[in-house]
Amino acid sequence: MKYSRTAAAFAIAGALALSSTLVACSSSDNDSGDSSSTTLDPKTKVTLNVVGLLPGAKPEAQQALAQEVTDFQNENPNITVKTHDYEWKATTFAADLAGGTLPTVFEIPFTDAKTLIANGQIADMQGYLNQLSYASNFNKNVLQYGQGQDGHTYAIPAKNVYAVGLHYNRDLFTQAGLDPNKPPTTWEEVRTAAKAIADKTGQAGFAQMSKDGTGGWQLTVDTYARGGRMLDGKKATLDNAQTKAALQYLKDLRWTDNAMGANFDYDWSGINQAFAAGKIGMYTSGQDIYTSLVQSNNINPKSYGLTMVPLTGGDSGVLGGGTLAALSSKASSNEKAAAVKWIDYHYLRKYTNEAAAKKAAEIQIASKQPVGTPELPIFSQQQYQQYQEWIKPLINVPLDQMSTFTSKVFDTKLVNEPAYATQDVYKALDTVVQAVLTDKNANIDQLLKDANVKAQRAIDAAG
Incomplete structure (x- = not known):
């Protein structure tokens, strides 16, 4: 589950504020309906609504x-692009999709694509994707998240x-007498550092997300890190x-x-805001969160x-997880063709050109935005390293403060999120x-037993 867009970006906090007029706006101005063509006639005018930035x-x-x-419009004068602030949220996404209030091109976490494909809710993009010269070069371990049982790509x-990392506040480490260049490498060291930060600075040494699905997301992170799994096939094993x-x-x-401070009701955006404000010493989230911390939280x-x-x-x-771009299954042929052009231009071309x-x-750089935030490769690791070389003179993120992550992550086992009813x-x-976090006498065994029953029921219902 990516909430940043981890989540993901991962991204999950904040409701969509898009009106139902988007459906009408997103249709082609001269659209005569779907056709067998997967290319867009340069003379056909299309207005394309797309997701933009976080609110x-x-x-x-x-x-x-x-x-x-x-x-983009200068390169594609027949396509008019309109951007809309967007944050994916588990509790509202299904209703927004069913109600037709999403932009033409929207974003979903890796975990949701299989269900949307099976339900016939997102468009088959294979023929349109094939128009891209690099269509066969995707990292297959990444591409498969957006593929259906027919082998076609529905979400790109x-x-x-x-991959989820441990984010920490170097200033709080220093104030607590800890070395910010030697972050914790074991859970016991995390605990020791968290207590030192809390005792010496009065801030939360460690914080954990807990609502809108983020609590389960990060508890799954904690479980994987200890060698456990939440599912065995289609059998829930939360306990x-x-x-x-x-x-x-x-x-x-x-x-x-x-x-852990006094706030035990964090969601994705809330914990980011508190961390950027210096109120949290450590927390776990997608390694790419730095971009959002800069753009939305002024860290x-x-x-x-x-x-x-x-x-x-x-x-x-x-x-591990990520973000896919998708379209409603109701999108017209012209919208699909225009959307792939935008997806290529906005998301992917920088990795291949x-x-x-x-x-x-x-x-x-000109707009004072982060360049070079660590990512995992959409294509090959070699292609990603080539991309990093292309932009090396322009990188403005503190990579030296992330080296204990970037130097190890490619050699670390990545584990997919629960595959069913995520x-x-x-x-x-x-x-x-x-x-x-709120009840000192909480019975962990009973809580997990009850949660396992709920999860199994949802898995069985998903088929």
């Missing part, structure tokens, strides 16, 4: 996107392909030993160490640090996390 993005980011739209890998250990760890941080780059989530146990790994990579980075699994676990 509250800074003016510089808005200006950069506006410039990108202008450049777009951005924020991520596994590693999840119990992770919850006991949170319980100890909260009630024994008093190291001080000098205070930011990123390292690996501690791993323990033979089958331990890091949860040196001039596009540099141009995108220069626009970001959001329902996460929601079932939300209540467990909330209970552990």
Whole structure:
């Protein structure tokens, strides 16, 4: 589950504020209906509504996107692009999609595509994707998230392909007498650092998301890091030993160490805001979150640090995910053809074309936006490294403060999110996390047993 867009981007907090008029606006001005063609006639006029920035993005980011739209329209004068602020939210997305209030091109987390494909809710984009010269070069482990059982691509890998990392505030580390250049490498070291930060600065040493599916998302991160899994095939295993250990760890941080502050109701955007404001010492989220912290939360780059989530146990790994671009199954042929042009231009071209990579980075620099935030490759690792070389002179993120993550992540086992009823699994676990953080006498075994029943019911219902 990517909420940033981890989530993801991962991204999950904030409702969509798009009106129902988008459906009418997104249709082609001269659209005569779907046709067998997968290319767009240059004479056909199309108005394309697309997702833009997170609500509250800074003016510089808005200006950069506006410039990108202008450049795209100059290259494609028959396509008019209209951007709309957008944050994916599990609790509202289904209703927005069913109600037709999403833009033509919208974003979804990796976890949701299979269900949307099976339900016939998003468009088959294979023929349109084939028009791209690099269509066969996608990282197959990434592309498969957006593919149906027929092997066709319905949702296109777009951005924020991520692994969850441990984010930490270097200033709070220093104030607590900790070395910010030597972040924790074990869960016990995280606990020690969290207590030191809480004791010496009065801020939360460690914080955990807990609502709108984010509590379950991050508890799954904690479980994977200890070698556990939430599913065995289609059997829910939420009450596994590693999840119990992770919850006991949170319980100890909260009630024994008093190291988690006073807010136990964080969602994705809320925890980002608190972290950027210097109120949290450490938390886990997608490694790409730095961009959002800059764009929406005005974080001080000098205070930011990123390292690996501690791993323990033979089958331990890091949860990974990302963002896919998709269209409603009701989209016309012309809309699909225009959408692939936008997806290529906005999301993907910078990874495959040196001039596009540099141009995108220069626009970001001019608008004081991050360039070079760590990502996992949509194409090959070699292609991503080539992209990094293209933009190297323009990188303005503190990569040296992220090196304990970037130097290890490619050699770390990445584990997919639960494959069935993902959001329902996460929601079932939300209540467990909330209970552990707010009730000193919370019964972890019983809470997980109840959550497992709920998750299994949702998995069975999904078929």
